[in-house]
Amino acid sequence: MIYDLLVKNGSIVTGKEITKGNICVLNGKIAAITMPDVESEAKEVVDAEGKYVYSGFIDTHVHSRDGGQTQKEDFFHSTMSAAYGGITTILEMPNAVPAVVDKESFERQKENLESKACIDFGMWGLCVGKENNDKLEELAKEGVVGFKFFWGYSISKSDYSLVYSPSSMGDGIIPPFGDGEIYEIFQKVQETGKLIAIHAENASMIKSFTEQVNPADYKNEYEALLATRPSVTEETTIKTAISFSRATNAHLHILHVSSKEGVELIREAKAKGYHVTGESCPHYLTLTNGDFDRVGKMMKGYPPVRYQADQDAMWTGLKDGTLSFVCSDHAPHRKEDKQGSIFDIPAGMCAVETMVPLIANEVNNGKISKQELAVILSENPAKQYGLYPQKGSLEIGTDADITIMDFNQEKTIHADDLHSVSKVTAYDGFKVGAVPVCTIVRGNVLVKDGVMSEDKKIGKFIRPQ
Template sequence: MTNVQWDTKIIDGLLVENGRIVKGTIYIKNGEIAAIAQEDTLGEAKEVIDAKGLHVLPGLIDTHVHSRDPGPTYKEDFYYSSQAAAAGGITTILEMPNTTPPVSDVESFDNQVANLSGKAHVDFGLWGICVGDLNKKDIAPLHERGVIGFKFFWGYAVHAKTFQLMYNYKPGMEDVIPPFDDGEVYSMMKEVSKTGNLFAVHAENNHLIQAFTREVEARQGTSYDDLIQSRPELVEVTTVQSGIAMAKDLGTRLHILHVSSAGGVDAVKEAQEAGYPITVETCPHYLFLSDKDYDHVGPQMKVYPPVKYEKDQKRLWERVKDGTISHVCSDHAPHTEEEKDGELWSIPAGMCGVESLAPLLLTAVHDNRLLITDIARLLAEEPAKLHGIYPQKGSLQVGTDADFTLVDLQKSGTLKREELHSKSKVTAYDGFPLHGVPVRTIVRGKTVMKDGAIEGEAGYGQLVTPASSRKEAALS
């Protein structure tokens, strides 16, 4: 055996994949899984990781991250967010495109790859943005270049020159393109459909939001319930329905982002049962919080779509279990503590999430709400398949990237705001008890986090694209 020299071997772990758990040893060479064996008999390695008692999951993926980079990097940047990811057991970040400038064409894609590459502690993929006719011609090239999906911010205005989303759009603003209408949405969806890539939407009906907000303002509502009433279930349902009707017409792979309501997720379920390729994700805040938590959590938990009622929370758990919801992601969207420290209505929506995503879901395993195999499914396998980067990412298969998240299900702890690795540390979960935590994060064979401490350095992370993954899948 001395003539075999593995780079690394992870011995005696409980390998979790595809719904099963088996004891085994993984051999790594050149950043890939070179072999998997039942016993540790295949020779020596430079590095030996003893995984006895630990679960070895395919490296976890957070598909929905806003690292504010480039852009308002005082809130967060990729140097920080990719450390937070590593700390939280995430080996791949899929980065949202609404940066400044956004990822709207090949040039900005390339620039963003360069920008993030220098700061990356973990691997990353890039979303492309859809801004209607402004970048219609760029959809196909972006697909070719390797975006892992296209994101459309339904109901948001866009600056005609910078392509920035305008969160405070008022009619009449100069150089601002008003929120796209249904015809324009259909055109974008059609363009994306041609590529076969994913068309993902933030699904809140802006015009209804405005109407409901006017009603709340008229009654001077300021409570958390008023916030929900300004963006109630109907806001999500009408947009999801319209999106689905269009996607059925076009054969689009439509993906509903961060679903928050019973009605929203059930509209997707109905479409799935009718055989359409419509998918949907949700986030920890919709699973672990409800309006009842506002009293003790406060404005930190303001997100869009807002966290709703217990009935929604309950339905979302059911849909996570029955597979309607393909995966769970963080919608990591940091703001500074100063920004978040204000009146509920005026503070921005969003909070940190990439670091708490896996620990929260692992705690659900402890609480018997999920199985450990569900964690692999929801945070690795399904995200990778959905975005076309499976099995390079999201599997424990020989010949693929040696990305792993080692989990100690016996280890307990407490989520502490001050220990988060993000630049801003706004979270709804400060003090939340954790049972089961990632204890080691390995990206392409290299440990980037061990026992909570960041290892490795910025710049190690690499771009992953469906194209790079296709090489492996080409065998089929």
């Protein structure tokens, strides 16, 4: 038999083991896995000698700004950046313009994204309370992976976009929902069988802290920012959400966990048998408040990067399974948007291209093993969102999504080298010692040794199984 693709001589990594072998691909699927000494014929051969072969990495938390603020990012560039970063599947967040709130907006956005995708993608739905509680079931049937809820945020009446300065919008906003309305959202999501993923910050507390804080009283403006968004603002929201999850039996997922207290609450909930999961992101795992003097305003995100004790808790949570996986929270802004007071500039950065090298670098630093990397970047994301085993595994008959890693290649991250529309990162000049060297999507060698194939737009919409 002549295969379409042969990945030979690599060390094949799963969550359980590392074995030397070859992967044979036919019609976009893994057709055979053989020992290194078995000769196979293929139209295309990738030699992975000395490198590690993973099931393609998955980024579950991406804001591509498309539709909407495409001057900052668009789906073609975000998925191209993801491919350069070793990612074969992303899950696109729903707060586009217009937002994904019903069947019509889902279909419109799906068509938009399909026309631009370089890699495979899934889609989230957005919860906007009574505005679309009766639409959640139809969204679930359309194939969303879950439902996102921005706890404590005002939203625009016209397009359900997030409103960061409600006073400027007059009557054009829907104010933050009360606990009774949020509880009903949990009930409605539970009825669909999907999970509810929350941005856990208490907006009322943040408003109060912001009014109390005088930036001049702090070492620098980042310490003042942290004082307006202390960990208790995340902790209180997670506590309430866990109680709602327990009472409704809804699967609660905590997005971008940033605090030691948040990790502890998730750990306690899981120990009690509640259906609660959590994630974290590279910036919470590799930066602390002490990096502000070096990195500056580019590290601003919501929730904010906190202290060393919080970072240590994230790693412990990943190691013991309290946190299920790592994702990027890719949320680009233009460089000019990041100028001015740290209180006024937007939160977020390019992250989909840097996530894998940053976390893989921690394998070299001894934080996690090569097998654990497979779990937190591939297997667990696929399992949680109903994509496994087509995604997240290297089983025969599944999609031939493959990321090949070199743990002995040094690279310096440069903002201007990123492939997003905007070039904003907290990691400009940051050195890593592990990089993805080949990204394969359904048997198509999309990126190899830093060069992308001419046939770029090969991505497809995927739905949970």
